[in-house]
Amino acid sequence: MTENCILIIEDEQEIAEILQLYLQQDGFQAAHAMDGRQGLQMARRLQPALILLDIRLPGQNGIDVLQALRAEGHWPVIMLTALTDEVNTLLALRLGADDYISKPFNPAEVIARIHAVLRRSLSSPTPTARTLRLGALSIDFDMHLARACPVDGVEQELPLTLTEFRLLAHMARQPRRCFSRNELIESCMPESDALDRVVDSHLSKLRKKLQMAGCGDLIETVRGVGYRLCSD
Ligand code: CA
Secondary structure (H helix, E strand, O other): OEEEEEEEEOOOHHHHHHHHHHHHHOOOEEEEEOOHHHHHHHHHHHOEEEEEEEOOOOOOOHHHHHHHHHHHOOOOEEEEEEOOOHHHHHHHHHOOOOEEEEEOOOHHHHHHHHHHHHHHHHHOOOOOOOEEEEOOEEEEOOOOEEEEOOOOOOOEEOOOOHHHHHHHHHHHOOOOOOEEHHHHHHHHOOOOOOOHHHHHHHHHHHHHHHHHOOOOOOEEEEOOOEEEEOOO
C-alpha cells in the first residue's frame, strides 16, 4: 500500500483537479483516472491508501467499478454521489463502500472524511460482521440493513431511506441515550444544512415504518431535548 496515495476515479476533469489540489495541500499524493477501466489498472499498479470513486462514470458505472475493486483488494472507498442517487448510494454502501459524499461538496470536507475513513480502516484491519438487536429490531451495520423480527409477525426488511437508516443506526449504538437534533444532524446528515424540523420529519417517517413492521414504538421523543431509542 502506498500510504499517502489517494486515487480519484472521476470523469469530470474540473472536480478531479480541485480534489487533487486539496489532497496535495494536505500532503497526499493524488492520482486521477478518467474512467473505471483506467481506475482499476491504476489501483492495481499504485496500491492507493484510499479511492474516491464517482458513481456516474462513462462505460462501467461506479457500482460496477466498486464491485471489481472489492473483488481484487481491500482499498477503502468513498463514493462521490449526487443527491438524486440515493438508491445507488445505498447499493454502494451495501457492496462495501466505506462512506459517500454528495455533490456538490466542500473539498475540505472530503479531506476530513478521507482522514476519518483512513483512521477507521487502520484501527480495524479485519472488519467483522456487526449486528445489533433491539427488541424486535435487528440492524446489520455492515450491510446497511434493518429488519423487523416481531414475535408474532412476519420478518421483513425495513424499507428505509439512507438518512433514516443512518439515524436509526446512530441511535441504536447507544440505546436509551438521548440525542439532540443538532447531534443527529451532524452525525447523520453531514452533507446538508438540515433544520431541526427536517430531523423531526425523518424521525416521524422512521417511527411509522418501525410501527408498521411490528417493532412497536421504539423512538421516544424527549421534550425539549431530542430523541432516544428504547426497546420497552
Ligand atoms: Ca461523473
